[in-house]
Amino acid sequence: MSAQWTVGAYLARRLEQAGVGHVFGVPGDYCLPFFDDLEASAMELVGTCNELNGGYAADGYARIRGVGAVAVTYDVGGFSLLNAIAGAHAERVPVIAVSGAPRTTEAASHHMLHHMTGDLNVQHEVYRTITESAVRLLDPLRAPEQIDAAITASLRERRPAYIELPLDMSRAACRAPGVFSPDTVLMSDRDAVDEAAGEVADLLEAAAAAGNGAVVIAGVEAHRLGLTAELQALIEHLGCPFVTTLSSKTVLSEAHPQFAGVYIGALGCHRTQVAVEEAAVVLSLGAIMSDVDLGLSTGHIEPLRLVAVNSDNVRIHHHVYQRVTLADLIATLRRRVKGGLFTAGSAETDRTACRYACVGAPYVLTPARPITIARFYQRLESFLAEEHILLADAGDSVLAAADLAMPAGSLFLAQGYYLSIGWTVGATLGAKCAAPSRRPVTLVGDGAFQTTAQELSTIVRLRQNPVVFVMNNEGYVIERYIHDGRYNDINVWKYSRLAEVFGGPPGLVVETEGDLEAALAHAQAHPDELVLVEVRLDRLDASQTLKRFGHADR
């Protein structure tokens, strides 16, 4: 790097210093100079087939590495990317979105520039609504401060940031970046922490004294904020069972003896539902409880039993403490409350009772038997290993995956709340970039796969090795259970042949249990290449979770 810094080079350096190792994106004329800065940096620039997929990749990457980045051109690029950033916002994933833009001098002209809706303020306005911080760099003197503030806010709040970099600003001189030590710690009000922790401690002690139980919901914010060790220590201190949600599955190890399953109301394991809904105190630590986590209105947690701690506030029953961070609440509560108040009870039994491997009889292979969802997941459970990152797409994949027993050390990624179909294809690419020593195992329905399927191309180009299961039931099966119509049927692809079009290896088709066995053996025998597996299912075959939803009284 020359002695003279530019705004573009400054931004690239700051991304690197923030922890970004890979930047995803699609080139376009308004962002090409910044792409040169990225190429000149120590980061890897990963071109994706389109912007939406690039955003999903950055999201998957950020869920593992703590921050991700994507760079695109103006309007045609920025607007195509939007849904990925909106999803990252909803799910609290810190993705930095950088968009090129016309020269700052163009704003004053009457020229109609290509790729534009006609108003140079629009894209920034749009992104303001779905990011923590959205800045336009219009002055090289102010740009460094704006960049630092936007990245810092993103890291602190675990939400996306938007940085708009006009063509002329890319090459404008600015100060050297120097050290970057962003203050990303959320600050508490000490008195509020003490009062809140005291009240929670009293509730827990009263419940224990009355012989009642408590349960912890281990939420995804604990992971985003780097607090999983502290959370686990508190849970072990209390001794009570804990559950996770679709968004936080594997935030704590599922092999932990206090683990009691993934809570999704009446859609999930019944014993998990009982463990949560009948506990005298439900201590939710960092969970973003959406309608999905509550089993799409099939679950109910009595407000007078609920303590909900989020990144920077605590809600107890019907009152709220502001400026109490999750970190401080966990630390203070652990000091305040007596250890060993509770026992996990029959959690171990309950937990395993929910598992595929324990539903009905053990898995005995019947090679000629047509494959079903139930048998597929039962078999998959024993395939999964510590090195795996399981990615489950919106629809029945994520619902079915809830009950999969994940080995200690493995990771689970899903858009458990925003549920944008097709997210996993990009996220698989990003996750593998973020954790090169791991192998992604991706579960994606056929309808979801069709939205973003081309990103397998980048997976092939980077010689990544995920095992991708396309669950082919000829349509949007979840919608068949919600509200059926002809529109839920889709064109049936020869999915297994798609990777070859992209220069990848031939895929496999699974129609029977024997085929599945062969496919899993093939995946294990080919640890270094993409394994694309089409699983052919009956049109109405679905997980127990989805079937319960179909029968639920909503």
Added chain:
Amino acid sequence: MSAQWTVGAYLARRLEQAGVGHVFGVPGDYCLPFFDDLEASAMELVGTCNELNGGYAADGYARIRGVGAVAVTYDVGGFSLLNAIAGAHAERVPVIAVSGAPRTTEAASHHMLHHMTGDLNVQHEVYRTITESAVRLLDPLRAPEQIDAAITASLRERRPAYIELPLDMSRAACRAPGVFSPDTVLMSDRDAVDEAAGEVADLLEAAAAAGNGAVVIAGVEAHRLGLTAELQALIEHLGCPFVTTLSSKTVLSEAHPQFAGVYIGALGCHRTQVAVEEAAVVLSLGAIMSDVDLGLSTGHIEPLRLVAVNSDNVRIHHHVYQRVTLADLIATLRRRVKGGLFTAGSAETDRTACRYACVGAPYVLTPARPITIARFYQRLESFLAEEHILLADAGDSVLAAADLAMPAGSLFLAQGYYLSIGWTVGATLGAKCAAPSRRPVTLVGDGAFQTTAQELSTIVRLRQNPVVFVMNNEGYVIERYIHDGRYNDINVWKYSRLAEVFGGPPGLVVETEGDLEAALAHAQAHPDELVLVEVRLDRLDASQTLKRFGHADR
């Protein structure tokens, strides 16, 4: 339809009455009841692989039929669609975007609903910035009036509308739709029309008296507003040459004796540039002159020679008449100005001189010669027929296609200004739905194709018959000319095999002129099926237009 109307059924009926025959979209839980209304209507519901492609399809459809529609679910659907609607806004294409939404009662609850960024106002706010009219239907009593107003504004202004239909509103009772006769005529100020037309007439007559020439730029608004016959009559009355732009190519027949080429500054045919830039009066009628139309800053029209008439205003030199519609200006000018003031001069010679068929020697097949861009287009020109709709994607495809001589009666579609790569794949689907008796011929670069390639699946499902040429030069060739870097290279697909994955016929590969001859013969021998042709080109092969741009002093 039962005697009792609902808001969803009302909206479906109004779309039909507005002229929509096909609605594109992707189902999702927030829009499923409306999908039932669409299924129950006389319109065809065409499911697409993703929302962006559905939006592009509706855009391509609307360019032919005068109005198009797309329906999606909330947030995950609405945000994924955005770029297509932004493009339609920029290019003045009336696409009605309908988005499902959570129940109106949810707005008051504290529930976090899936697919949501957390604020039920956001999506509407975002769409307000890129549509003519954006409405949320929150009250069944007001909904009919809001729907009528939004559709009317879209038709009148030739811009998209956004209609948000919450789940509970879909089924809410409302009044019967009755007749729909939207007032879509833009109104003029009569005195302003007379004064403007008088001033233009004086300018034209003075130029003719001085022995100087004039030229008309036939713009895309003339087509959007249904004024092409009136425009042609005026041009014939004046007798001067006319040109089109990338956005308006084929708005008037290219076989017309007064046609003088597609103007794109110094990037296009030199004689066309001279015809425009040296005319004493440049009368632009409905052209949206963007930087692209001006040859990306290589062209210059002297403001003191320019009369720019748009849908509802006239700019002469440096002054503006408001509330003068294109329709009234054309009609009044024709009455006011003397006929036969000008002659098209050597336009016929100029025109043909720009054509591929006349560049250098006539096309003599050399079967073993590797195919080049120049030879491809030269040969394509004689393949094109009256029944064809030529779609040219952003990048070198649209630049190269500018000089193609289009047969009388044929159509040309391109996003000549917004230039979102990949638009043609969806637009091909939509164009064929809009004009079933025509055959689309699609020119798309490999980089553009990769963004939206899956929509070939829907083309296969509907048994459509486009001829799709994927121009494979292993990357974004236009960017190699603008600003090169490794990022302009992409993964090379086996493009010709992609349609088979979707259940379509095998594709063809063109490496030589002999291959091209065989591919064109195959297309003619298979008039009823998709013909997918990969054209393998040198990495830096490009049209003369792009090469001029690469060498231009910008």
